[in-house]
Amino acid sequence: MGSIDSGSQPAANGKLEIKIWRGRAKDGAFSAYQVPEQAHQTVLDVVTYVQRRIDATLAYRFACRVGMCGSCAMTVNGVPRWTCRTDVKTVARKGRLVIEPLRNLPVVKDLVTDMAPFFDKWQAAEGRLQATSDREAEVATIDPASPERKAADAGVECINCAVCYSACDVVTWNPDYLGPAALNRAWTLQNDERDGGKAERLRAVTSDGGCQNCHSHQSCTEHCPVGLSPTASIAGLKRMATRAAFGRGPR
């Protein structure tokens, strides 16, 4: 899908031709807007311009504008992206942008999706620390060089933007599938020495909608804005599940 964006060229008349999805998934439609082209303009800047200068009824979601909060993900020219860190120049084709809400999530209105199914699956995957100590205990000492710590490190910087969830075809085909983000989070916790819920979590991530549904298409890894590899994390869970089937599972 990366090739879709190649061959970017400047807008003809200093104006970007923008199409934005308006309304809901079923009865919505694209509306066209013209936005002045500027240097170092992000896709989020373009959406904000439309909302502030052209049509105040446009609904979209953002918060930090610096790629930390994971709120502003949208589909840009067919590709899921964090819009606050996506320079228009790198994705516009002949000055044209088509901006849609994320795929695989219910559309509330315009560019706003209902993130509830995404976070529900985090919980279904036991994507939370099961603490084994309390605040009185000493801070856990974890060797940064241990294989578990390295495995957790590789996946822990997820910003919950749902770009991977939107990119994943298995999520589209199988609504029960927990998805790359939730499974990636589960994998980091399976490698967290402080966690006491590993057996329970392994059951959760090998349920009907669990890690074994992943076909390793790697769309999640291709599109993750912070460069994580949920595919590798899911493969880790598969290995863990296989070991558990031979009596070598986490306790």
Added chain:
Amino acid sequence: MIGPRLWLLQRATALIMAPFVLVHLGLIIVAVQGGLDASEILARTQGSWGWALFYVAFVLAVAIHAAIGLRVVIAETLRPRRWVLNLTAWVILIVLAVLGLRAVYAVIA
């Protein structure tokens, strides 16, 4: 749509099939060196317990592996009800197993 048991079973049958495919292909290459001749093939297979065991195991591994794989494809593309899905997978497994075992019987007996 696929639980951990079926998933593991499909991987286990894949592990079984990998060397079997190599032996099977190797045998074909060796067998056609002097031209393809039914009596030559039957002379090798008829009454051979070794080849009987090899191909029975191969056929069963294929039937199980393919039935689970097609079950996933059907689940993701057609999303049938679970009982329809499971029944379809069983039918695929039985048809493949019967066709395969019948062929093994034909060259061994």
